[in-house]
Amino acid sequence: xxxxxxxxxxxxxxxxxxxxxxxxxxxxxxxxxxxxxxxxxxxxxxxxxxxxxxxxxxxxxxxxxxxxxxxxxxxxxxxxxxxxxxxxxxxxxxxxxxxxxxxxxxxxxxxxxxxxxxxxxxxxxxxxxxxxxxxxxxxxxxxxxxxxxxxxxxxxxxxxxxxxxxxxxxxxxxxxxxxxxxxxxxxxxxxxxxxxxxxxxxxxxxxxxxxxxxxxxx
Amino acid sequence: xxxxxxxxxxxxxxxxxxxxxxxxxxxxxxxxxxxxxxxxxxxxxxxxxxxxxxxxxxxxxxxxxxxxxxxxxxxxxxxxxxxxxxxxxxxxxxxxxxxxxxxxxxxxxxxxxxxxxxxxxxxxxxxxxxxxxxxxxxxxxxxxxxxxxxxxxxxxxxxxxxxxxxxxxxxxxxxxxxxxxxxxxxxxxxxxxxxxxxxxxxxxxxxxxxxxxxxxxx
DNA sequence: CGCATCGTTGATGAGCTTCAAGCAAGGTGG
DNA sequence: CCACCTTGCTTGAAGCTCATCAACGATGCG
Numbered sequence: 001x002x003x004x005x006x007x008x009x010x011x012x013x014x015x016x017x018x019x020x021x022x023x024x025x026x027x028x029x030x031x032x033x034x035x036x037x038x039x040x041x042x043x044x045x046x047x048x049x050x051x052x053x054x055x056x057x058x059x060x061x062x063x064x065x066x067x068x069x070x071x072x073x074x075x076x077x078x079x080x081x082x083x084x085x086x087x088x089x090x091x092x093x094x095x096x097x098x099x100x101x102x103x104x105x106x107x108x109x110x111x112x113x114x115x116x117x118x119x120x121x122x123x124x125x126x127x128x129x130x131x132x133x134x135x136x137x138x139x140x141x142x143x144x145x146x147x148x149x150x151x152x153x154x155x156x157x158x159x160x161x162x163x164x165x166x167x168x169x170x171x172x173x174x175x176x177x178x179x180x181x182x183x184x185x186x187x188x189x190x191x192x193x194x195x196x197x198x199x200x201x202x203x204x205x206x207x208x209x210x211x212x213x214x215x216x217x218x
Numbered sequence: 219x220x221x222x223x224x225x226x227x228x229x230x231x232x233x234x235x236x237x238x239x240x241x242x243x244x245x246x247x248x249x250x251x252x253x254x255x256x257x258x259x260x261x262x263x264x265x266x267x268x269x270x271x272x273x274x275x276x277x278x279x280x281x282x283x284x285x286x287x288x289x290x291x292x293x294x295x296x297x298x299x300x301x302x303x304x305x306x307x308x309x310x311x312x313x314x315x316x317x318x319x320x321x322x323x324x325x326x327x328x329x330x331x332x333x334x335x336x337x338x339x340x341x342x343x344x345x346x347x348x349x350x351x352x353x354x355x356x357x358x359x360x361x362x363x364x365x366x367x368x369x370x371x372x373x374x375x376x377x378x379x380x381x382x383x384x385x386x387x388x389x390x391x392x393x394x395x396x397x398x399x400x401x402x403x404x405x406x407x408x409x410x411x412x413x414x415x416x417x418x419x420x421x422x423x424x425x426x427x428x429x430x431x432x433x434x435x436x
Numbered sequence: 437c438g439c440a441t442c443g444t445t446g447a448t449g450a451g452c453t454t455c456a457a458g459c460a461a462g463g464t465g466g
Numbered sequence: 467c468c469a470c471c472t473t474g475c476t477t478g479a480a481g482c483t484c485a486t487c488a489a490c491g492a493t494g495c496g
Contacts, residue, residue, distance in 0.1 A: 116328060178357075401486080
């Protein structure tokens with residue numbers, strides 16, 4: 001819980017106030033939705049265990065994965081602008097989340113300036129992360145996209161104290177393709193090629209990064 | 219000034235406080251940077267006249283346009299997350315912006331809850347807008363991307379009280395291509411095809427939408 | 437008015453998608 | 467407990483969209 005996205009930069013005293021606010025947790029089964037696009041927005045969330053994806057739908061029904069959230073990362077900010085969620089959040093594996101009621105969080109932000117600061121940074125981080133993903137989608141080749149994605153997940157794992165070299169990606173190839181703007185077949189072929197080149201070692205969803213620098217130079 | 223992004227939802231009294239805060243304006247010549255990636259972040263901006271683009275650079279030097287800001291829209295939020303701007307903002311034509319010092323804005327947000335509300339919405343809107351652009355880049359064909367872009371600009375013009383059917387896009391074909399993840403040649407060809415189909419009428423940067431529904435159905 | 441920038445259009449081919457088939461893994465019920 | 471079925475992954479072949487290279491025309495700024 002100390003590792004979570006919200007508390008960073010708060011004093012012990014302030015942390016306590018935050019903890020009284022996080023009144024509840026919720027578990028979400030693999031495949032189940034934490035919230036759906038169009039649902040009324042009233043809380044933001046922090047992934048406590050497991051992982052989730054966010055998905056956005058075009059009016060014609062086409063869906064795209066717009067984000068991946070690992071344990072410790074924040075979720076649900078897509079609802080702030082409209083009081084209605086713009087994405088759906090689906091569990092990639094059995095997961096639990098902390099629920100942070102937004103109205104209460106807003107008051108806390110007014111009381112405690114470091115809480116306000118943290119809130120702004122959280123929103124700002126997502127803005128930058130999404131802009132970076134726009135770059136990936138708009139400028140990189142298939143190989144570069146897959147490499148960038150693996151490096152991103154690796155770094156986020158490292159930041160949370162897990163192995164940066166080895167992890168279980170609970171997304172399917174189709175999810176990865178959707179997130180990276182390509183087909184599942186291209187993802188699969190790219191991973192196979194990376195493996196032949198000695199960059200990674202895959203067994204289904206388990207991925208080990210063998211040559212980090214090589215991957216950076218793709 | 220009443221049309222601006224910030225004031226929405228504030229009382230006259232609160233508006234006055236905001237106005238004392240916006241201590242200055244600045245003019246930016248066409249092609250000049252309002253801020254550059256890596257610059258220290260200390261203010262957010264509102265475009266008062268003209269238009270700007272935001273640009274993000276990959277480490278290998280490749281650049282991509284990540285956003286277009288018309289008069290009345292907010293700018294600079296990419297600096298909040300780590301006190302340094304993640305993008306550069308360049309003027310597409312001679313423009314002026316209002317400067318809103320971030321530290322002062324933060325205090326104001328603590329004083330006035332509707333100001334805090336507005337700030338959160340501003341950040342949230344950008345998050346949703348960028349997620350929508352990720353969908354465009356990841357899921358749509360070239361034709362669909364161009365159509366979506368024209369419809370987006372059209373709608374934003376309408377919201378600001380200008381014509382939704384006719385406007386001057388100050389971006390070059392290359393800017394549009396970069397924003398839409400395609401080459402300038404493909405943008406040009408697509409616009410030509412739209413013109414032949416009777417969807418739009420272009421003369422260089424001047425664009426008139428002839429068949430709005432047709433464009434929606436692309 | 438001249439020059440640089442921007443836009444258009446054509447020809448060619450690379451890179452990715454699509455379609456298809458087979459294989460591996462994991463969960464379920466008899 | 468194993469056969470069965472579903473779901474996900476891999477790989478191949480063919481085709482299409484879009485990028486690239488190139489040439490020329492239009493525009494507009496100093």
